[in-house]
Amino acid sequence: MHLPLPFHPTVGRSSINDVEVVPGVGVFFTDAIAPRLLFVPPWPSRATSFAPLGGFAMDTRPNGTNANGLLHLPGGLGARDGRCPWRKPMLLVDNFALAHLYAVPLPPDGTATRVDVRCGLRAPPGGGDDACTIPGEGDHPPAVMGGVDGMVRLPGAPRHISIANPTRHTVTVVRLDERCGRRPGAAVVGVLGDARLRTPTTLAAAGGWVWAVNSRLTEVPLGAAFGDLASGGFDGWDFDVVRLQPLRAE
Amino acid sequence: MVAAAGGRRAARTRVTMIGGLAVALAAAWVAAAAAAPAAARAARPPVGGLPSQIGLPDGFFPKGIVAGRYPTFYVASLVTGRVYQGDFSHPSRGRMLAHLPYAKGLSYDAAAHVLYVAGIDGGGVRHRPGRPPALIGGGAPAAALPPNRRPLVDQ
Numbered sequence: 001m002h003l004p005l006p007f008h009p010t011v012g013r014s015s016i017n018d019v020e021v022v023p024g025v026g027v028f029f030t031d032a033i034a035p036r037l038l039f040v041p042p043w044p045s046r047a048t049s050f051a052p053l054g055g056f057a058m059d060t061r062p063n064g065t066n067a068n069g070l071l072h073l074p075g076g077l078g079a080r081d082g083r084c085p086w087r088k089p090m091l092l093v094d095n096f097a098l099a100h101l102y103a104v105p106l107p108p109d110g111t112a113t114r115v116d117v118r119c120g121l122r123a124p125p126g127g128g129d130d131a132c133t134i135p136g137e138g139d140h141p142p143a144v145m146g147g148v149d150g151m152v153r154l155p156g157a158p159r160h161i162s163i164a165n166p167t168r169h170t171v172t173v174v175r176l177d178e179r180c181g182r183r184p185g186a187a188v189v190g191v192l193g194d195a196r197l198r199t200p201t202t203l204a205a206a207g208g209w210v211w212a213v214n215s216r217l218t219e220v221p222l223g224a225a226f227g228d229l230a231s232g233g234f235d236g237w238d239f240d241v242v243r244l245q246p247l248r249a250e
Numbered sequence: 251m252v253a254a255a256g257g258r259r260a261a262r263t264r265v266t267m268i269g270g271l272a273v274a275l276a277a278a279w280v281a282a283a284a285a286a287p288a289a290a291r292a293a294r295p296p297v298g299g300l301p302s303q304i305g306l307p308d309g310f311f312p313k314g315i316v317a318g319r320y321p322t323f324y325v326a327s328l329v330t331g332r333v334y335q336g337d338f339s340h341p342s343r344g345r346m347l348a349h350l351p352y353a354k355g356l357s358y359d360a361a362a363h364v365l366y367v368a369g370i371d372g373g374g375v376r377h378r379p380g381r382p383p384a385l386i387g388g389g390a391p392a393a394a395l396p397p398n399r400r401p402l403v404d405q
Contacts, residue, residue: 018355019368
């Protein structure tokens with residue numbers, strides 16, 4: 001999945017995309033073109049280090065955006081069993097191009113374990129395909145997710161993660177499994193297709209609501225360069241933040 | 251599709267700007283103008299005490315959003331490198347905080363009240379109150395901004 005822009009301007013051999021503060025530990029960053037996280041300790045340290053993500057699959061196509069959204073889960077991925085390896089503090093990292101989610105332990109140990117995301121939506125009335133399937137695009141990972149970008153935890157529901165799907169113009173909700181398996185698991189339990197969503201890239205939670213910011217990047221004509229966009233050529237374009245309706249688990 | 255001027259103007263890559271990161275930052279910090287948000291035009295009547303839609307400055311091309319101390323939020327512009335501060339409860343309240351080479355993801359450290367900005371490839375800055383922004387090492391990826399201690403640009 002590609003956006004029509006050089007979505008990750010790159011200098012050198014990194015393309016920093018998202019950032020997440022882990023209180024008391026430091027700040028982590030995703031790198032869209034390498035299977036690793038960048039880490040900066042708390043101020044005043046200036047050290048920068050890399051944490052490899054062994055097991056993190058990469059889309060090797062040119063301009064493919066890989067590691068993208070990043071979310072700190074201080075209580076882990078929802079497993080009830082306190083002995084479960086997924087119960088420890090984690091970072092959740094998503095891969096935009098492949099629509100994968102990965103669990104990365106804190107502190108990082110060089111591994112990234114893919115979250116097994118299945119469809120938890122009810123089948124459409126009258127049967128037919130899986131509710132997460134989109135014709136021609138298969139069903140795994142759940143096609144309704146499309147590309148995955150920013151993530152946020154739903155207010156009051158720590159096992160529910162809202163994920164922005166820019167190319168689908170939707171927001172999906174996954175519920176992390178309580179069961180402890182060999183790999184962490186989750187199910188898509190909600191899809192919000194609000195007509196106001198226009199290539200939403202990231203989400204915020206505040207005031208009891210989830211808010212999405214509309215990037216409109218999929219509307220940009222092919223061939224437009226950053227210079228065109230930044231120099232005033234798109235001054236007439238409006239942008240906004242929208243408050244989303246509550247997403248109910250199915 | 252919205253008719254726009256894409257492709258009509260000569261491409262001006264921002265790579266050169268990053269190459270001169272320190273210069274660009276110094277200039278941007280003092281010269282960035284706060285574009286008037288299109289909030290009033292875009293906002294719907296508040297429902298349940300909060301607006302359903304909050305306008306951002308025209309041409310902003312946002313990428314990242316994060317909630318700060320309620321009701322504050324911050325939005326980063328992928329294209330312009332600007333960071334905008336808004337208010338979830340008042341669509342018309344907003345201001346530009348900074349102008350960076352690039353700005354993508356955001357994260358907010360509530361304890362330290364510091365905003366981190368990702369996407370400053372090839373270099374980065376952290377801002378200390380009362381001082382110019384400082385590079386934080388080769389290849390460092392971030393800017394840290396103290397949102398409420400000192401405006402980084404004139405309003």
